[in-house]
Every structure is written in C-alpha cells, then in structure tokens.
Amino acid sequence: MSALALERPALAPRVRSLLARRGPLLVVLAMTVYLAATAKGFLGAANVTASLTQAAPVALVAMGLAIVVIGGGDDVVVGGIDLSIPATAALATAIVSDQLTTYGTPFAVAFALGILVTTLLGLLNAVLVGWVGLSSILATLAVYVAVVGITRVVSGNRRIDVSDPLVVAVRDTRVAGIPLAAVLMLVVAAVLVLVMAGTPYGRRLQAVGGNRDAATFAGIPAQRYIMSTFVIAGVVAGLSSLLLVARGSGSSPGIDERLMVDMVLATFLGAAFTRRGTVTVFGSVLGALFVALLSNGLILSRVANAWVDGFKGVLILLVVAAAAARTNEETRA
C-alpha cells in the first residue's frame, strides 16, 4: 500500500509532463502516421509538392500577420492584428489578373502594380493605427471591408482567367524538384526570420510587442515600429498575390474568405508548435504546412468533403489543447 502510494506520484507526473511537453508534436506525429497508413500516396512526392504549393501563399500572408502580432502584442482587443491581409492579397490578385488579360500589361509591370497597391494599403493601416489611433483590429477590419468591395468592383465579381506564359511558368517551374512557390516562401521566411532574430530592428520590434511601455522608456519609438509592421504585411500580401495568380491561374471571387481562415489558423496554430507558445514567423510557416498537409491528407484518405472541415477543426483543437496543457504544466512547475 505504502509502496504504491510512493510510486504513483513519482511516475504519473513524469509521464504527464512528458505528454504535456511534447503534446503538440505527438498529435502531429500521430496524425502523420495515421494519414500515411490510410491515405494512398500521402508521403509521395506528388502530394508533398502539391501541399507545399498550396501552403506557400497561406504561409506568406501568415508570416505577415505574425510580424504584426509580434510587434503589437497578442492581446485580441488592444494588441496587434491585421485582418486586412487576405483582402489586399485578393485585390492584388484581381488587379494583376485584370491587367494581364484585359490590358495586356507586361508581367513585371502588373506585379509591380499589385505590390504597390498592397504596400499602400499597408501604409493606410499603419496611418490608421499609428496616427489616427484606431485599434488595429478595427482599422484592419474596416480596410478589409472596403478592400473586399473594391475588389468586387475591379473584378466585376467574376472569375478572371490568366493564360500569360510567365504565370504558367511560375506555376510549373521547379527548382531542384521543389516548386517555385515553395522556394519563394522559404526565401521570404528566411529573410524575415533573419530580420527578426538577427537585426536590431527585429529585436526592438520584439521588445515593443513584449512590453510597449518598457520599450518606450528604453527609448524605442514604439509607435513607428508598430506602424512598420503593417507596411511589411502589405508587401508580403503583394508577394503572395504572385503565387495566388499562379496557383489559381487567375483570380476568383471569394479567395479572401478562405485565405482569412487559413491565415489566422496558420499563424495562431504555429504558436502551438513553438516552445513558449508565442506567435513567430517560423511557426506560421509550420502552421501553414500543417494545415495544407492535413487538408490534402484528408482528401487523399477519401474522407467525404463535408467531414473534412470537422476533422480539421478537431485535429487543430487537439494540437492547440495539447499546447495549452503544456503551458499549464510549465506554470505549475
């Protein structure tokens, strides 16, 4: 009796803490094993490259959102968030498609225009938050609504097909077997990770996001740093439009809604994979990859369409709940 009583508290917490610490990873592993067993060709090259291509635009916008959240703090009400990214990316997609097909604008000029528009919209967000003083959720939500409307006017709420050879090339080119979209995603991720971790700008931005008051007292112009994050998000949204045009061979109405859900999911799910449960650039890429692999895997294992969303929701909650359990464990320890 006494031996049992001694042994139990010694073993159980260790198992529990192991489960809790490695929880999110274990859920992902279990899912991968399950899908590899049931879905034909899940680990095949075709599916992996398809998932990469699918994840790339989502990963780009999710990284943009991550930068804004890092700089503004992760409080939902007063923290930093940019909900306008999917809408500006969709607008750029529509503008680029429209320019290429209706006006015959050269490829480079069309994309420069797209990136210019999203950067200006990022600047608009920055001004609304930094100078006008709107909370970032309200400012970017209002920009989202306005931009979705403008997109409808630009595209006439119709699908625009693009058959520009360069767009087809972007879609089909592979660099060492990796789709060009994934290469672009990795390059942007590498640049942003380096900027965040290795430059004074990145470190100060993290300080601003961690504790704005302290950063201000330390002499960092917090407001300007926060404003800069929206501009970065705008540029990244423009870049993602390149991949969106290539992936969809043009622009279709309603891509902003899907992108919104996937972006928020990727960014905040990515936080579950990181050690301290915070939003990071790299975590967002992982989040986007996870969501894409999951969607493709479920389709490959012939899960009925209507069930895919439900499975996605349950699995995502499992990962997130595991991460929450880990945080609880650490607070207790």
Place this chain on the structure above:
Amino acid sequence: MSTTASRTRWSGVAGSAAATITRYGFVAVFALLLVFFSLASDAFLRPSNLLNVLDGVAILLLVALALTVVVSSGGIDLSAAVAVDFGAWFAIVSMMSFGMPWPAAVLLGLLGGALIGALNAFLIVGLGVTPFLATLGTFFIGRSAQQIGTNGGASVSFRAAPEGFTLLGSGDVLGLGIPVIIAAVAAVGVGILLHRTPSGVRIQAMGLQDRAAVVAGLRTRRIRVLVYVGAGVLCAAGGILLSASLRLYTPLAGFSYLLDAIAAVFIGASMHPRSRPNVPGTVVGVLFLGVLANGLDLLGLDFNVKAAVQGVVLLVALALAYTVAQRARAAAERRPATRVDTIATGAPPTGGITPGGGA
C-alpha cells in the same frame, strides 16, 4: 465594488471635453451621414423606411450584443456565426422533422446556440485554449456539422411553418417589427447586466485584468462559462428570428453577421473614453451599419459598388471620429491637471490605455 462600478461607467471621466468628444465624435459623423442621406433621397426619412432600417439590423444587433459581452470579458467569439446557424437549424428541423410545437422548437433552437457556447466554454475554461483558436475550432466543427446534416449545404425550406413561429419573424406591434422589439429588449437587458449589475462589473474586471480578478476572488471560470453559453444563446435567438422571417434554414448563412458584428462592437468601443466595448456604443455601431446599407440601397448603387462604398465610408467615418477625438484628448492633456485627471491617474491600470493612444 461600488467605486469600481462607478469607474466602469462613462460618467467616470465625464466633464472633460476630451471624453465628451470621444463619446460624440462618431455620433457627429453618424449625424452627418443621416443628413446626407435625407438630402440625397426623399424616401430615406419616411417612417416606413426608418422601420426598414430597424428591421434590417435586429438580428445583427443580437449577434453584436453577444460579442459585446464576450469582448468585455477579454475574449472573442468567432463561432458566433455557427451559433446563429444552429439556432435556425434546430428550430426548423424540430418543427419539420419532429413535428414539435413552435415554442418547443424555439427553445431547442436556443439550446443549439447554448451547445456551441458550451463547447467554447469547455475548450477555453476546461482546456485553457485561447479564445481566438477555440472559437475558430468550434466554427470549423459547427460548419462541418451543418454540411454533414444537410447533405453538403442544401437549404431547408419550411413553407408550412406554424403561424406563431412566422409571426416571430415578420409580425409587428404598432408598426414595430417583433424582431426589432426582441432585439431592443435584449439590448436593454444586456446593457443593464453589463453596466449596472455586480455581474457586469465582474465580467469587465475579468476583461481588464484577468489575474487581478482571480486574486480579488472572482470565480472567473464560472463567469466565463456563463459568458460563452449566454453569447451562444443570444446568437441563436438571432438565427431563430432569421429562420422565422424566411421560413427557411440556409446553412452557413450566419457568417455574414460575424464581421459586421465585430465591426459594431469595436465602433462602440471607439466611443468609450478607455476604448472598452459597451452596449450603447454597440447599438450606435449597429445602427450606423444599418443606415449605411439602407441609404446606399436607396441611392440605387450597383451591388458591387455598394460594397466598396460601404467599406470606404466606414473607414472615413472612423478616421474622422478618431482624429477629432485625438485632437481633443491632446488639447485636454496640455491644460493643467484638473481634479478629473487626478482621479483618472489615481485609478488602477486599466489595460485599455496604451502609451501610443494619446500620442
């Protein structure tokens, strides 16, 4: 508790010009919009049209009220959209497939919303998942459940709905639509709950300083469960009214209310001196969105152009109201400290103020 209560009231900083302008800056912009529409369209100020505006925003108001409470408590509810759907779905199906009397169907519809709220509460309170992800997960699951239940998202039409049920959606008392009355009663009820009762103070305390609320001995877990379940029920009420007026349940129809409701809540928060969500502000926000949609319809704009103009007007209105408020706040800060300022700085940190807010 009584001092906390008086601080959460707007009157806490009343008297300072800055607060007044913050409070009324957006209302002034709203008034300008009303003047513009009444000049641009003869039909706008007709009583029948104003009643139309109210009819148009009743359901949105219910969803926005739910979000006001949730955001006040420091959370967010992205699953409000599926709670609306579940209300409509449960009500219609229980009458159509199970032949229940309509009052029972209404109760079941509300139960559907409570179910969504309970799932959120379980995830947030039970498992400790952040509200953003928890309610997004619930949103996915609720959406999928509807697609499975309706064979991929087909609408369920119930033309032979009992008269009592359809009256809920399309009846009127002295010209006022019943949905409008229900929404107004809910607004008053939620307003009193949030701004005039100890429970409301507790909800707001949780939203401002969660740790402090726990240390102060609040049973935050229980309050949070009630907040999410209550929000689900309010949203479901909106869904039931929607299905009653259309005699139809359309899967995923609730999504269109979500973004508008969030916008209304934060418009309302923008009118608060410390940027907190509040019921009167939410009502103004909802009315603003309703008037804007109605007025643009009267101008006869193309559907696509209307969406663009709507967004741009919302942006300009917010920017105007905020710029004016900022100027006023800056001007007030330049004046020597008054008694009101001393009280304000003596108050505990509220979290609503950010150092950049006044810059």
